[in-house]
Amino acid sequence: MAVTNGEARRCIVWFGRPTGDEYESLTQAGWYIRIADANGQGGVGTRSGSIVVALADLRHADVRSIASMERMMGDYPGLPWLALISSDMPTQEPLISRILQTSQDFFTAPVDLDRLLETLVHMGGDLPVDEPNDSGITGRSQAMRIVMASIRKYAPVDLPVLITGETGTGKEVAARALHGMSTRADRPFAAINCGALPPNLVQSELFGHERGAFTGANARRIGHFETAAGGTVFLDEVGDLPTDAQTSLLRFLQEGTLERVGSSQSIKLDVRVLAATHVDLEKAVEQGRFREDLYYRLNVLRLRMPALREREDDVVMLAQTFLDAFREQHHCQARAFSNAARQAMRHFAWPGNVRELLNRVQRAAVVAEGDLITAEDLDLADIPAAQLAHASLGSTRVAAERDAVINTLRECRFNISECARRLKVSRVTIYRLCKKHRLALEELR
Numbered sequence: 001m002a003v004t005n006g007e008a009r010r011c012i013v014w015f016g017r018p019t020g021d022e023y024e025s026l027t028q029a030g031w032y033i034r035i036a037d038a039n040g041q042g043g044v045g046t047r048s049g050s051i052v053v054a055l056a057d058l059r060h061a062d063v064r065s066i067a068s069m070e071r072m073m074g075d076y077p078g079l080p081w082l083a084l085i086s087s088d089m090p091t092q093e094p095l096i097s098r099i100l101q102t103s104q105d106f107f108t109a110p111v112d113l114d115r116l117l118e119t120l121v122h123m124g125g126d127l128p129v130d131e132p133n134d135s136g137i138t139g140r141s142q143a144m145r146i147v148m149a150s151i152r153k154y155a156p157v158d159l160p161v162l163i164t165g166e167t168g169t170g171k172e173v174a175a176r177a178l179h180g181m182s183t184r185a186d187r188p189f190a191a192i193n194c195g196a197l198p199p200n201l202v203q204s205e206l207f208g209h210e211r212g213a214f215t216g217a218n219a220r221r222i223g224h225f226e227t228a229a230g231g232t233v234f235l236d237e238v239g240d241l242p243t244d245a246q247t248s249l250l251r252f253l254q255e256g257t258l259e260r261v262g263s264s265q266s267i268k269l270d271v272r273v274l275a276a277t278h279v280d281l282e283k284a285v286e287q288g289r290f291r292e293d294l295y296y297r298l299n300v301l302r303l304r305m306p307a308l309r310e311r312e313d314d315v316v317m318l319a320q321t322f323l324d325a326f327r328e329q330h331h332c333q334a335r336a337f338s339n340a341a342r343q344a345m346r347h348f349a350w351p352g353n354v355r356e357l358l359n360r361v362q363r364a365a366v367v368a369e370g371d372l373i374t375a376e377d378l379d380l381a382d383i384p385a386a387q388l389a390h391a392s393l394g395s396t397r398v399a400a401e402r403d404a405v406i407n408t409l410r411e412c413r414f415n416i417s418e419c420a421r422r423l424k425v426s427r428v429t430i431y432r433l434c435k436k437h438r439l440a441l442e443e444l445r
């Protein structure tokens, strides 16, 4: 894709020509319109970091330029496309029908400008663009913007972060981003799944052992903490740590020292600890399975990874990212997703979250026979009602608002005035939001 400098960041690349009304409404709403010629040499040509929507305006186009637009859609499968047609166009005609199928939506002249603006907003264009995202985290939904804002704040601080969220939501991805955006980025990152370690070996795996410490310990072994010296240790499923390892971890967090199994010598170490759980750690504390003092040490900063059904706006972008990555490694005809596939992905509840999406896309890429992956290829053609995500845009906004209040309250240690200042609302609004979302301050602490 050609990259040019100096353009606005929300851009419609218009293959054709907008009417005066269309041009005025869209530019007033903050869109930069770049008129493009489907038969020209320029390609799509956008500034990197822009939000770009391509618009195939078929109203006055001849067959040659419609065919060029179709080719362009194939060349830029990751780009969201809209189509404009006139009311007398033969939409069953194969060329036009293919364009409509590949487009996320289409409009018949005279264009309903409110609906067009709303559609553009839904495609991600209403939101300000952040600085380029090199965190490895794909997503620009409101829910993920909140996550990214927290990651940017937490990364440079050397405190533990407790990352919560359902399975497959990207907790490890977030931990890697925290490490990658910290001053420790060029030091090691060690990810350990505490649930996968045999209980009798956890201490030795994490903190190492001396020769002869136990039967079979034939040589000294350095544990994950020491291997990650100067860097970050990510303890996934931290709730599965046996009691003795919990005690050693607490000591490390309090004193910055550890002892290898079979040694009484304290080793001082600089390692940042990130931890994740998909179970309710508070409940584990209540039930006496997890040390309360350790819970408070780990839970200094908290990051909640939203379920994929709460970030409906990210699903198609993630799917395209996974498909592009798959295409780099394997021969695969499919370049993008049919309209029905996009709809099905947006409406599915994704119980396995991003991991399930990744698996379905890879499988679909293997079985798909055409240029476009269909809902059938994704095995999402007939989704039972029970597996549909009920999160409408409205409920997603409500969830994002709730998250913003909870996170900010925690960040400013439940100081209502500070929270109000950071969210740029009054104190009364914070109390009203707590009431609206049934947030009992006492329980959040």
Ligand SMILES: Nc1ncnc2c1ncn2[C@@H]1O[C@H](COP(=O)(O)OP(=O)(O)OP(=O)(O)O)[C@@H](O)[C@H]1O
Pocket: 136, 137, 138, 139, 165, 166, 167, 168, 169, 170, 171, 172, 173, 174, 236, 278, 318, 354, 355, 358
């Ligand atoms: N926002 C994202 N952008 C790109 N890839 C993602 C994103 N979130 C998750 N993934 C991918 O989804 C898969 C699952 O992510 P990850 O392992 O981080 O989830 P998790 O929450 O730690 O899962 P578990 O609870 O099972 O440990 C990985 O392949 C990861 O690369």
